[in-house]
Amino acid sequence: MTLSPLKAALLAAGLFAFAGTSQAADKVRWLNDWLPAGDKAAIYLGVQKGLFAAEGLEVEIGSARGGSDVVTKLATASADFGSASLPALLQARAQGEVPVVALAPIYTRQPDAVFTTEDSGIASIKDLVGKQVATPTFSASNVTWPLVLSNNGIAADAIPLLKVDPGAMTAMLATGKVQATLNWVTVAPGFEKALAETGKKLRVLPWSDYGFDGYGLSLMGSKRFVDAHPDVAERFVRAYQKAEDMAVADPAAAAAALKAMVPEIDEAQAEAQYRASLPLIDNPVSEKLGKKTFDSTLLNTTWEWVAKSQNLPLDTLDPASAIDGRFSK
Numbered sequence: 001m002t003l004s005p006l007k008a009a010l011l012a013a014g015l016f017a018f019a020g021t022s023q024a025a026d027k028v029r030w031l032n033d034w035l036p037a038g039d040k041a042a043i044y045l046g047v048q049k050g051l052f053a054a055e056g057l058e059v060e061i062g063s064a065r066g067g068s069d070v071v072t073k074l075a076t077a078s079a080d081f082g083s084a085s086l087p088a089l090l091q092a093r094a095q096g097e098v099p100v101v102a103l104a105p106i107y108t109r110q111p112d113a114v115f116t117t118e119d120s121g122i123a124s125i126k127d128l129v130g131k132q133v134a135t136p137t138f139s140a141s142n143v144t145w146p147l148v149l150s151n152n153g154i155a156a157d158a159i160p161l162l163k164v165d166p167g168a169m170t171a172m173l174a175t176g177k178v179q180a181t182l183n184w185v186t187v188a189p190g191f192e193k194a195l196a197e198t199g200k201k202l203r204v205l206p207w208s209d210y211g212f213d214g215y216g217l218s219l220m221g222s223k224r225f226v227d228a229h230p231d232v233a234e235r236f237v238r239a240y241q242k243a244e245d246m247a248v249a250d251p252a253a254a255a256a257a258l259k260a261m262v263p264e265i266d267e268a269q270a271e272a273q274y275r276a277s278l279p280l281i282d283n284p285v286s287e288k289l290g291k292k293t294f295d296s297t298l299l300n301t302t303w304e305w306v307a308k309s310q311n312l313p314l315d316t317l318d319p320a321s322a323i324d325g326r327f328s329k
Contacts, residue, residue, distance in 0.1 A: 025058040026232050031070050031082035032063045033217070036262045038273025039186040040083070041254035046243030048257035055235035061261070067140070067217075068092070074100045074222040081222070081236055086215040086299075086322075088140065090306045094317045099223035101324035103237050106244070107216030107280040108291055108298070111184040112141045114205040115191055120179050122203070125152060125210055128159045128180055134173070135182040136166040143309045144212065145182065151211045170194045185280065189272035206279075214302030215294065216280060226324060237327040241292060248282060251275050293328050296320065 032040045043061060046052050052059045064070045067084035071092050074082055083106060092098045114133075116122040122131065125148070135142055142163070146156035162178060169181045174194045183191070185204060192202045219240060226233040247254035255271035281291065289295040303319035306312075 025053065025056050026229075026235075027058045027060065028081060028232065028236060029060045029062065029079040031073055031079040032061065033067045033070050033083045033085070034065070035063050036258060036265060037186075038189075038251075038255055038258065038265075038270030038275075039277040041251075041258040041270060041274045042244045042247040043083075043240065044261050045247050045254045045257040046239055048260055049243070049246065049253075051239045051242050051246070052236070055239045057232070057235055057239060066138075070220060071098065071100050074220055077222055077224060079222065080225045081233075081240075082220050083217055084220050085140065086218045086302055087144075087306045089218070089220060089322055090303050090317065090319055091310060093322050094306070094310065094312055100322075101221055101223050101226065102218045102294065102322055103221050103226070103233065103324055104219045104241065104328040105215050105291060105294055106218055107277075108286040108289065109206075109208045109280045109283050110212050110214055110216045111186055111277075111280050112144065112207040112212065113183060113185045113188075114180050114207070115173060115183050115188070116180040116203045116205070117173065117195060118201040118203045120203070122180060122205075125149070125159075125205060126154060129154065131159070131179040132177070133159055133161055133180045133182065134164050134169050134178040135161045136169070137163040139166075139182065141182045144207075144305060147305065147308050148207055148210055148212050174198045174200065186273055186277045188276045189269055192272075193269075212305065213285075213298065214305055215298060221324070223324070226327070230326065234327040238329070241328065244281070247274060248278060251278070293325050294323050299323065 030043055047059055064073060067088035070082040070084035071089050073079045075098050086102055089100055089102055114125060122128060142161060149156055149159060170191055172178045173181050185206060188202060188204055195202050221233055251271050251274040254274050255267050258270050259265050259267040289298060299319050303317065307314050307316065
């Protein structure tokens with residue numbers, strides 16, 4: 001059968017339109033819990049390696065000012081997915097209805113730690129009594145710190161904290177103005193570099209070595225969005241977890257992907273930062289319980305720490321209500 005030029009043109013246009021529609025990517029908005037750095041590299045690797053594109057997704061990456069900010073922006077539909085600490089979400093949900101859910105864990109260990117120097121004489125948190133300890137003014141660690149001390153038989157007021165600007169802490173430790181700081185282990189490379197310039201070496205005391213167990217950074221989603229677009233949520237979680245596995249296997253590639261999208265990043269520093277986060281992702285806890293889905297016992301432990309820090313009865317919240325595990329395999 002011979003088609004007229006008009007019919008042929010209309011058919012071609014129809015096929016083109018159909019092809020365009022079938023190939024159009026679903027756009028989603030992602031929020032890092034802080035500014036771009038090596039520990040955030042997995043999402044950039046997923047974009048650069050086409051893992052999200054392979055799932056029919058186009059990812060717009062933005063940055064928030066902490067986990068609580070991510071939770072707020074997801075709740076108000078300013079973003080669709082993001083990274084935030086699970087305690088930040090549990091705390092928010094304990095205070096009222098918040099349309100945000102945790103979709104999968106990222107850190108199966110808490111990232112909080114004490115930073116000190118090898119020549120400080122501080123080998124455990126008990127050695128901090130009588131020492132000057134600096135902490136960021138608005139760090140969530142400040143709320144949990146008294147509980148960690150109590151858990152280790154130390155009076156909550158025995159180690160007072162000096163609250164300072166986060167940017168000042170590295171220099172304060174390097175110059176001896178303080179003997180220790182409270183940080184996340186993911187920023188250790190920056191401290192190591194600064195201390196090396198003064199001939200000192202960093203010593204890290206993870207709080208997880210002192211009983212502070214539970215889930216940390218987690219993959220979050222806007223409940224409104226994932227309920228309205230469950231297929232998109234499933235594809236996003238699948239792509240993100242592939243990106244995370246790829247980053248764990250090749251931190252250098254993760255750093256290079258971050259550098260490609262955020263040129264001002266120091267690539268070597270970014271790789272070191274991602275490597276510093278590996279013990280939070282792959283560790284005995286994740287080996288035992290798995291790292292793709294939330295374990296109920298560890299979830300309850302996470303909530304117990306939050307409840308104690310906020311002086312809330314345990315029955316204030318069922319932590320399982322904050323989890324949507326439909327999309328993680």
